[in-house]
Structure formats: C-alpha cells, structure tokens
Amino acid sequence: MQVAELLKYIKNPALLDKQSTTDLQKLVNDFPYFQTAHLLLSMSSKKWDASVYQQSLKKTAIVATNRSHLFHLIHQLENNVVVEAEEKNELIANVIEQNNNKEDQKHELDILKATEVVTENKKEETVVSTKKILDPEEILEKEIQKQVVESFVEKEILKTQELHHPIEIKKEEPSNFSDWLLFLRKNNGQSYENIEEKVNEQKEKNKISTKKEKNKALIDKIIDTNPGLIRNKEEPKFYTPDSKAKESLVENEHLVTETLAKIYALQGSVNKAVRAYEILSLKFPQKSAYFASLIEKLKNNQ
Numbered sequence: 001m002q003v004a005e006l007l008k009y010i011k012n013p014a015l016l017d018k019q020s021t022t023d024l025q026k027l028v029n030d031f032p033y034f035q036t037a038h039l040l041l042s043m044s045s046k047k048w049d050a051s052v053y054q055q056s057l058k059k060t061a062i063v064a065t066n067r068s069h070l071f072h073l074i075h076q077l078e079n080n081v082v083v084e085a086e087e088k089n090e091l092i093a094n095v096i097e098q099n100n101n102k103e104d105q106k107h108e109l110d111i112l113k114a115t116e117v118v119t120e121n122k123k124e125e126t127v128v129s130t131k132k133i134l135d136p137e138e139i140l141e142k143e144i145q146k147q148v149v150e151s152f153v154e155k156e157i158l159k160t161q162e163l164h165h166p167i168e169i170k171k172e173e174p175s176n177f178s179d180w181l182l183f184l185r186k187n188n189g190q191s192y193e194n195i196e197e198k199v200n201e202q203k204e205k206n207k208i209s210t211k212k213e214k215n216k217a218l219i220d221k222i223i224d225t226n227p228g229l230i231r232n233k234e235e236p237k238f239y240t241p242d243s244k245a246k247e248s249l250v251e252n253e254h255l256v257t258e259t260l261a262k263i264y265a266l267q268g269s270v271n272k273a274v275r276a277y278e279i280l281s282l283k284f285p286q287k288s289a290y291f292a293s294l295i296e297k298l299k300n301n302q
Contacts, residue, residue, distance in 0.1 A: 009040050013073075016044040021052060028059075035063050043074055057111060067112050075105065256280060261294075270302050 005023070009016055024041040031037060038060040045053035057074075064070045261276035274295050281291040 018048045020044050
C-alpha cells in the first residue's frame with residue numbers, strides 16, 4: 001500500500017473498499033503494532049469481509065489505547081453507510097439492517113468486554129503471584145520479631161531474678177605458695193608455668209653460686225696447706241740450636257720442596273737437608289731411591 005493511499009483512508013474512511021481490506025491485511029502483517037492500520041482494517045473488514053472482521057477486531061482491541069473510541073469510530077462509519085442505504089433502499093430493508101446492526105453491536109461489545117476481563121484477570125494474577133512471593137518474607141520477618149521479643153523478655157526476667165537474689169562473692173586470700181601462684185596468675189595475667197619456670201631458674205642459679213663458693217673455698221684451703229703444688233708460671237726453657245732446628249723443620253714440613261733441600265745443603269745445614277729429603281722420599285715414593293742417594297752423599301760429606 002502506498003503512503004498516499006493510506007493517508008487518503010485516514011482522512012476519509014468512507015473510501016475504504018474491498019481491495020483496501022487486502023492491502024491493509026498485508027500492512028498489518030508487516031507492522032503488527034501499527035495501531036492505525038489495525039483500526040482501518042477493522043473498519044474496512046466490517047464493511048466488506050465479515051470473516052476477517054472478527055479476527056481483526058480482537059487484535060485491534062488489544063493494541064487500541066481507548067476501546068470506547070474504537071467502538072465509536074467503527075460505528076460512525078457504519079452509521080454513514082446506513083444513511084446512504086436509507087436514501088437508496090426501502091423502509092423495511094432499513095429496519096432489518098438496523099436489527100442486524102444491533103446484534104452485531106451487542107456481539108462486538110461482548111468481545112470488547114471479554115478482552116477487558118482477560119486483561120484484568122492477567123493483572124490480578126500478577127498481583128496475586130507477587131503477593132505469594134512476598135508471603136514467605138513476611139512470615140520470616142514475623143518469626144524474627146517473635147524471637148527478638150522472646151529473647152528480650154527472657155533477659156529482663158533474668159535481670160530481675162539477679163536483683164532479687166544477689167550473689168555473694170567471697171574473696172579468698174592465698175594461704176600457701178601454690179595459692180600465691182594461682183593468685184598471681186589471676187591478677188597479673190602471668191601463667192602458672194612461667195612463674196614456676198622462673199622459680200626453678202632462680203633455684204638453679206642459687207645452686208651454681210653455692211657450688212662455686214664451695215670449690216673456691218676448697219682451692220684456697222689446698223693452696224694454704226700445700227703452696228708448692230701449684231706453680232703460677234712455667235719454668236723457662238733454655239735455648240738450644242737443635243731444638244729450634246727441629247721445631248723449624250716440624251713447623252715447615254708441609255712446605256718442603258727439593259729446591260729447599262738443595263738450599264739447605266748449600267748453606268751447610270746438613271740436618272735440615274737430610275730431613276727435607278726424608279720428607280720428600282715419603283711424599284714421592286717413586287723417587288725414594290734418588291733421595292736416599294742424596295742423603296747418603298750428604299752424610300759422607302759431613
């Protein structure tokens with residue numbers, strides 16, 4: 001359908017014909033929420049195609065914002081057609097037509113009312129379902145309030161009983177050492193184990209100090225009775241070349257080499273050279289025969 005044709009039918013619905021019914025059906029199928037197209041289709045099918053009119057009226061009633069206005073528009077067109085028919089037809093035909101129109105109007109009103117009832121029922125069902133969803137929360141809220149009230153009442157009763165029957169608190173003073181430990185634990189926040197550990201440490205310290213004092217007294221007694229047994233200083237040792245040479249060799253045995261042994265031999269330190277070759281012979285067994293010949297040569301030249 002062209003836009004010009006659509007505007008023409010909107011301005012003058014009396015121009016709707018049988019072809020317009022077919023065109024409007026296509027337009028409604030393409031644009032199912034086009035309210036004006038639905039209205040024109042209902043008006044056209046009312047005049048030209050009764051089978052299409054019943055279905056079209058139901059859909060138009062759903063999308064229409066004002067059903068009473070829809071009713072007046074449809075029957076305004078119908079009244080115009082009736083006026084034209086009265087000018088052309090006889091009086092009896094007009095009476096029959098009017099009776100038929102009344103029955104159609106009644107049927108249309110029934111359809112509109114049924115549509116409204118269905119819509120209202122859907123709204124009521126939505127409200128009822130919402131209430132049903134909210135009911136558990138209301139029940140839970142009431143139960144919580146009940147528990148709070150019962151708890152509050154129970155606390156108040158306990159407070160009242162305590163006021164009527166005060167509890168006497170007896171202060172017990174510590175009578176022995178263990179009681180003192182418990183008393184310190186409660187009042188100073190110290191544990192019994194820590195206090196006991198400190199007491200044991202103090203006892204150990206006292207034992208050690210007592211033992212040291214006894215040992216010192218015993219040593220002093222021995223010194224007083226036998227002063228010759230204890231020497232404050234070691235006796236000085238006299239210097240001897242042989243001992244010093246031995247010490248030097250012993251201290252430097254791990255540094256001995258064949259070159260060092262030859263230097264000792266050239267310096268005339270035969271003992272050092274012989275000792276060096278002996279050490280080398282132990283370090284290198286595969287050359288022991290060679291070192292033995294050198295030792296023998298040194299001893300012969302001595």
